[in-house]
Amino acid sequence: MADESWTEVDAYIVGKLLPADAALDAALERNRAEGLPAIDVSAAQGKFLHLLARLAGAKNILEIGTLGGYSTIWLARALPDGGKIVTLEYSPAHAAVARQNLGAAGQGDKVDLRVGPALETLPILATEGAIFDFVFVDADKRSNPDYLQWALRLARVGAVIVIDNVVRRGAILDAASADPDIVGTRRMFDAASQEKRWSATAIQTVGSKGWDGFAFGLVEKA
Ligand code: SAH
Ligand code: DHB
Ligand code: MG
Numbered sequence: 001m002a003d004e005s006w007t008e009v010d011a012y013i014v015g016k017l018l019p020a021d022a023a024l025d026a027a028l029e030r031n032r033a034e035g036l037p038a039i040d041v042s043a044a045q046g047k048f049l050h051l052l053a054r055l056a057g058a059k060n061i062l063e064i065g066t067l068g069g070y071s072t073i074w075l076a077r078a079l080p081d082g083g084k085i086v087t088l089e090y091s092p093a094h095a096a097v098a099r100q101n102l103g104a105a106g107q108g109d110k111v112d113l114r115v116g117p118a119l120e121t122l123p124i125l126a127t128e129g130a131i132f133d134f135v136f137v138d139a140d141k142r143s144n145p146d147y148l149q150w151a152l153r154l155a156r157v158g159a160v161i162v163i164d165n166v167v168r169r170g171a172i173l174d175a176a177s178a179d180p181d182i183v184g185t186r187r188m189f190d191a192a193s194q195e196k197r198w199s200a201t202a203i204q205t206v207g208s209k210g211w212d213g214f215a216f217g218l219v220e221k222a
Helices: 002-017 022-033 043-055 070-076 092-104 118-127 141-154 168-173 180-193
Strands: 060-064 084-089 111-115 132-137 155-164 198-205 212-219
Touching (some): 022 070, 043 155, 060 118, 070 111, 084 092, 092 111, 141 155
Parallel strands (some): 060 132
16 A cells, blocks of 8 residues: 555656656666566666766766666766766676666766676776775675675775665564575664764665665765
8 A cells, every 4th residue: 555655656756857768768678578677776766876976976986786777877877978887797697688778778888897796896896996986785685794895995085875775664673584685784784883984874765666775875084
C-alpha cells in the first residue's frame, strides 16, 4: 500500500521535473532485454546524484558497481569537458551491456569501465595515482566497509562520497542479521561513526525502489 503511493509520487516528480530521456529509457530497456536485475537507481535518484556531482564540481568520478550503466550515464553527464568517470563492475556480462548503453548515450569517451572484483581493481587505481572528487558506492554491500576505506584513500579532501542502499526497508536495524549485506553496511556505519576523515549523514528514501537510503558525506582533512 505505502509502496504504491511512493511509486505514484515518484512518477509525479519525474513527470514534473525530469524531461523524457531516450538514452536513459533505452538503457533500462536494454538492461531488461539482456536480463539484468532492475536494481538501478531510480530516475529521481539518478538526477539527484547528477546534481550532487555538479554541486561538487566533480571532474573525476569513481563509481563502484556499474550494472548496465544507468547511474553511470547520469554521473557522466555531470562532468565538465575533459572530465572522466571510472566505473568498476564485477560481471563481464553486466559490463558488456553497460558499454553498449554508455556508447548509445554518447558517454563512452568519458567512461573508463574496469571489469573485475572492485577489491582487485581499486588497488590498481591507487597505483595509478587516481584521485577522485566524487565517489558513488553501489556494489556488493558486504564490502561496504572496504569500499568506504578505498573511497577515503582515493578521494581528495573536499570530495563527496555517497553510498547506496544503507537502509534496506529498515533491515539495517537488525544487529543479529546473518545477511552479509546488512552486516557489511552496519560495519560501514560503525567505521563511519569513528571516522574523522568523513563528515557524514544518511537520508532515508521512499519511492519506486521502496524504502531505502543513501549515506552521504564530505571528505575532511585527516
Ligand atoms: N549503480 C548501478 C547499479 C549497480 S547494481 C545503477 O544504479 O545503475 C550492483 C552492481 O555491482 C552489479 O552489477 C554487480 O554485478 C556489481 N558487483 C557486485 N559485486 C561486485 C564486486 N565485488 N566488484 C564490483 N562490482 C560488483
Ligand atoms: C537492490 C537495490 C539496489 O540499489 C542495489 O544496489 C542492490 C540491490 C535491491 O533492491 O535488491
Ligand atoms: Mg543500489
